[in-house]
Amino acid sequence: MKNLRLTALNGGPPRRTVIRVGEVTIGEGFTVIAGPCSVESEAQTLETARAVKEAGAHMLRGGAFKPRSSPYSFQGLGIKGLQILEKAKKETCLPVVTEVLDPRDVSWVCEYVDVLQIGTRNMQNYSLLKEVGKTDKPVLLKRGMYSTLEEWLNCAEYILAEGNPNVILCERGIRSFDTYTRNTLDLSVVPAVKEVSHLPIFVDPSHGTGKLTLIEPMSLAARAAGADGIMVEVHCNPAEALCDGDQSLSPAMFASMMVKLTHLDICMKEIEGM
Amino acid sequence: MDLKDIRKRIDFLDSKILRILNDRMELALMAKKLKTNVEDSDREKALLDRIRQNSPGLINSEFIEKVYTEIIKESKNLQMGDFSLIGFKGEHGAYDEIASREWDKDLISIPCAGYSQVFEGVRTGLHDYGIVAVENTLGGIVGEVNELLVNTDLYVVGAVELPISLCLLVLSGADHREIRTIYSSSQALAQCTNFLSRNNLEAVQYYDSAGAAKMLAEEMPQGAAVIASKLAAEIYDLHVIKEDMDNFGNNVTRFLVLSKEENKEEGDKCSIVFSTEHRAGTLFNALEVFARKNINLTRIGSIRSSMGDYTFFLDFIGSNRDENVIAALRDVEAVTVNFRFMGCYKERKVG
Numbered sequence: 001m002k003n004l005r006l007t008a009l010n011g012g013p014p015r016r017t018v019i020r021v022g023e024v025t026i027g028e029g030f031t032v033i034a035g036p037c038s039v040e041s042e043a044q045t046l047e048t049a050r051a052v053k054e055a056g057a058h059m060l061r062g063g064a065f066k067p068r069s070s071p072y073s074f075q076g077l078g079i080k081g082l083q084i085l086e087k088a089k090k091e092t093c094l095p096v097v098t099e100v101l102d103p104r105d106v107s108w109v110c111e112y113v114d115v116l117q118i119g120t121r122n123m124q125n126y127s128l129l130k131e132v133g134k135t136d137k138p139v140l141l142k143r144g145m146y147s148t149l150e151e152w153l154n155c156a157e158y159i160l161a162e163g164n165p166n167v168i169l170c171e172r173g174i175r176s177f178d179t180y181t182r183n184t185l186d187l188s189v190v191p192a193v194k195e196v197s198h199l200p201i202f203v204d205p206s207h208g209t210g211k212l213t214l215i216e217p218m219s220l221a222a223r224a225a226g227a228d229g230i231m232v233e234v235h236c237n238p239a240e241a242l243c244d245g246d247q248s249l250s251p252a253m254f255a256s257m258m259v260k261l262t263h264l265d266i267c268m269k270e271i272e273g274m
Numbered sequence: 275m276d277l278k279d280i281r282k283r284i285d286f287l288d289s290k291i292l293r294i295l296n297d298r299m300e301l302a303l304m305a306k307k308l309k310t311n312v313e314d315s316d317r318e319k320a321l322l323d324r325i326r327q328n329s330p331g332l333i334n335s336e337f338i339e340k341v342y343t344e345i346i347k348e349s350k351n352l353q354m355g356d357f358s359l360i361g362f363k364g365e366h367g368a369y370d371e372i373a374s375r376e377w378d379k380d381l382i383s384i385p386c387a388g389y390s391q392v393f394e395g396v397r398t399g400l401h402d403y404g405i406v407a408v409e410n411t412l413g414g415i416v417g418e419v420n421e422l423l424v425n426t427d428l429y430v431v432g433a434v435e436l437p438i439s440l441c442l443l444v445l446s447g448a449d450h451r452e453i454r455t456i457y458s459s460s461q462a463l464a465q466c467t468n469f470l471s472r473n474n475l476e477a478v479q480y481y482d483s484a485g486a487a488k489m490l491a492e493e494m495p496q497g498a499a500v501i502a503s504k505l506a507a508e509i510y511d512l513h514v515i516k517e518d519m520d521n522f523g524n525n526v527t528r529f530l531v532l533s534k535e536e537n538k539e540e541g542d543k544c545s546i547v548f549s550t551e552h553r554a555g556t557l558f559n560a561l562e563v564f565a566r567k568n569i570n571l572t573r574i575g576s577i578r579s580s581m582g583d584y585t586f587f588l589d590f591i592g593s594n595r596d597e598n599v600i601a602a603l604r605d606v607e608a609v610t611v612n613f614r615f616m617g618c619y620k621e622r623k624v625g
Contacts, residue, residue, distance in 0.1 A: 079450050079515050104451045107473045111516060 006160035007153045007167070007197050017198050019138045019166045021114050022095045024058045026138070026168055027200040030265050031229030033097055034254060035061035036236075037206075037244040038074065039081035047236040049088040051251035056258045059115070060085070060094040061231055065101045066243060067121050074242045082112035089114075097140055097231070103131040110135050120145045120172055120207075123155050133162025140168045140202065140231070145175050145183060149192055156199060169193055169201045170231060173208035182210020182247070185218055190225040200228040206247045207233075215249060216257045223264050226272075232257075289511055290492070293366075295345070300384055302349035303357055304400050312353045318346055360403040360531070361386045361395040367484035367506030373434045373529040374405045376624050393422050396532050403431070404532040409573070410438070411526045413461050420577050423530075423547070423616075424585045430545045430617035432531035437625045440466060440525070442516040443487055443507045444499045450515060457486035458501035465520040466501055487512055531619070541593055541618035543572070546603070548610035549585050557586070559609040564590060567602045585612070594618040 001008055018027040025031075034052040039045045039062045049060050064081025066074065077084070085096045095114035100106055101122065109116060115138045122128055123144035132139045139159050143152045156167045171190065173183025185208030193201040203222035205215045219230050235241045235248035249257070275283075306312070325342055326335040360381040362370035374383045384401055386392045395401035408423070409415045440462055444453065455476045456463070463470070463477045470477050480486035483502040490500050491510035500512075507514045530545075550556035564571055575587035592599040594615070607613040 083515065083517075102451075108450055110472070111469070 001150055001153070001196060004150075004153050004157055004197075006165075007156045007199060009196060009198055015198055017165065017167075017200060019168065019200065021059065021138060023093075024095055027228055030223055030227075030261070031059065031202075032057045032258065032261070033059040033061050033202070033229065033231040034234045034249075036063075036241070037233050037248060038063040038066050038242060039077050039084050040074075040242050042084045042087065044236055045084045045088050046091060048234055048251070049092045049094060051236060052234050052254060053092040053094055055251065055255035056262070057094065057234075057254075058229075059097055060088060060092065061097045061117075061233075062088070063099050063243070064109075065099060065105065067099070067101055067119050068243075079108070082109065086112045100128070100132065103128050106131045106135060110137050114138070115140055115168070117170075118142060118155075123147060123152065126155075126158060129155055129158040130162050133159040133164045135164060137164075138166035138168060139164060140170050142170045142172045142204070143174070143186075143189070145173065147174070149189060149196070153197060156197075167199050168228075169197070169199050170204055171201065171208065171227075172204040173210075180211075181208075181214065183208055185209055187218070187221055187225050190222065190227045194226060202229045202231055203227045204231045206231075206244070206249075210247050212247060212249070212253075215247070216253070216260070219257060220260060220264050223261060223268060286491075286511075293509075296366075298345070299349060299352055300359075300382065302353055303359060303382060304384065306353040307359070307400050312350050321346070357382050358402040359384050359400070360405055361392040361401040362405050363387075363389050363392055363407075364482035365484040365488050365506075367487055367503055367509045368482055369436065369438055369503055369527060370405055370407060370529065371484070372503060372505055373407075373436045373527070373624075374403075374531075376436060377405065377432050377434050377529075377531055377622060389416075389419050389422055393426055393428065393532070396428055396534060397426075399534070402533065404428070405434075405529050406532065407527050407529050409528050409575075410461070411524055412465050412520065412522060415575055417577075420575055420587065423587070424577050424579070426532070427614075428532040428534060429536045430530050430619055431533045431535075431537040432619045433543065433621040434529045434531070435621065435623045436527050436529065438520075438525040438527050439504065439517055440483075440501050440519045441504055441507065441514045442469075442499055442519055443490070443502055443510075443512040444515055445490060445494060446511065446513050448499070448513070452497045453499045454497040455495070456499050456501060457489065459483045459486070462501045465522075465525060468521045469516075469519050484509075537617055537619045539620075540595065541620050543589060543591055543621045544594055544599065544603075544618045545587065545589050545616040546606070546614065547585055547587050547616060548606065548613040549579075549583070550610055552582070556609065560586075560606050563602050563605045563609070564588075567598050569599065569602055 016027055034057040036048050062085050064076050066076035089096045097115040097117050098113045099117040099119050100109045116132050117140045120142045141156055159167050173185045176184040190201055205218035222230050233248045234254045238245050238248040238250055241248050325338055329335055329338045358381050360374045361384050362374050363386055364370055365385050371383045389406055392404040392406055396404040406419045407416050408419055455478055457478045457480045459482055460479045462483045484506040486500040487502040487506035487510045570591045573589040576584045578584055
């Protein structure tokens with residue numbers, strides 16, 4: 001970890017990075033980002049946005065540019081998707097997180113949303129990292145699916161080195177030999193990040209497990225492990241989702257999970273104060 | 275070109291034909307303002323003869339005669355109707371046209387090349403009304419219009435405050451990554467400098483924002499987009515990819531509606547212009563009248579006529595039927611020179 005000049009704690013007193021996005025403060029308290037995998041239509045996005053807001057989510061997620069394993073799968077609505085996200089933000093006042101795939105899109109995406117997401121496949125796309133490092137938008141950096149903690153922090157270092165201090169790390173599962181889950185969610189990385197870095201750490205249990213039944217227990221576990229927030233996929237009608245339908249929570253499931261998370265958050269604050 | 279490309283070209287030409295037909299009908303309505311009779315068989319015969327002789331290539335004379343007989347019939351129909359025209363600066367889709375629709379949606383809005391043409395159109399009777407922008411929250415007063423207002427004998431018969439939403443428009447199917455150049459009016463470009471510099475885009479001034487939209491639709495320059503209204507996007511079949519692009523928000527323009535006749539209905543706002551003699555306290559004497567009568571001024575503008583000589587505009591709340599206002603106007607006229615009452619009218623705030 002010797003080259004981590006800006007992301008590491010460097011032995012000093014722990015100063016944690018706190019990022020303000022509109023009314024939301026990331027790094028203080030527990031932040032929930034929820035929304036559909038992709039923006040499919042205005043109706044679907046607005047309906048989901050209203051539902052997650054109602055259940056207590058703090059921010060909205062939604063993909064306009066989609067990195068799909070197959071070139072023939074739905075690739076996202078592009079600029080039209082960004083316009084829909086902007087509309088959802090106007091209506092719900094939820095700040096918006098969206099993924100950016102192409103360095104040529106970075107300045108355009110900044111015009112519409114609040115937080116830029118770098119996906120797992122692009123974690124080590126250094127030209128893209130430099131480009132988002134030049135913006136004034138916070139960046140949610142997902143962990144590469146084959147990456148070590150050190151490699152991941154080095155990628156955050158690229159963004160900080162360009163002058164953008166607002167990086168949020170996000171664990172989203174790594175590849176292992178087990179095929180029961182889509183990935184293996186590495187929750188142990190949450191306290192590990194806290195030991196070595198001042199950056200906030202989020203957990204994405206939707207991609208991390210790829211299994212509907214495992215999302216709630218892993219969200220609760222993420223809070224218990226000390227994560228600063230979670231990012232989950234919610235779809236107003238998961239059966240008809242164009243992308244990741246079988247790992248998307250319904251609004252009702254999300255609302256019931258939020259009730260449990262709120263309780264756990266109170267308990268954990270007590271324990272953390274001991 | 276495949277079938278899809280050919281059909282796209284045909285759709286494009288059809289929308290152009292519609293716009294041109296609309297322009298022709300507008301001219302027919304304007305012509306009616308300058309003649310008393312709708313029927314003019316000599317003019318019709320000359321027109322049909324010329325078209326028959328000039329019909330190119332695939333257009334046979336029988337066909338084009340049928341088309342034009344219908345066009346002339348419709349023009350005459352319109353000329354027999356009772357339409358009122360309002361002139362505005364710019365092309366169809368300009369913010370000035372949106373303001374004219376907000377003032378009275380039944381008026382036929384007619385594009386004019388500039389503000390002086392709007393004044394001229396009303397003065398000569400070509401248009402029943404004219405609408406002009408006087409001030410903007412971001413850009414300040416519109417100097418050219420204020421100068422024209424000082425020197426006109428037209429009346430102010432209405433006012434509109436319109437929020438301006440500047441939108442980024444592109445050709446349908448355009449790739450945002452290829453956009454390099456943004457065309458629009460100098461005012462709109464000046465209000466979007468943050469967006470332009472963040473995205474490293476070149477700004478090119480055009481005489482009018484809607485005119486830039488029309489140019490984009492017709493000439494399809496590579497890598498270009500325009501800043502104009504949503505209405506312009508509808509008219510020229512362009513896509514809106516970003517709304518509310520201005521630097522600060524709260525972008526509002528105030529427009530005045532002009533006519534040769536004074537407004538006869540009850541109003542709630544008045545406008546006057548006057549100059550004062552070059553002596554200490556003369557402007558104070560005029561303003562004091564309003565203070566003593568407890569009349570709220572809503573705008574004070576000044577235009578320099580020569581070095582050190584100013585003409586002042588005053589807008590205030592009240593009706594010229596109120597005793598208090600009548601007395602104030604009489605007192606102000608007594609202490610000023612070149613006093614002119616420009617009108618009492620209703621002001622409409624949009625949104």
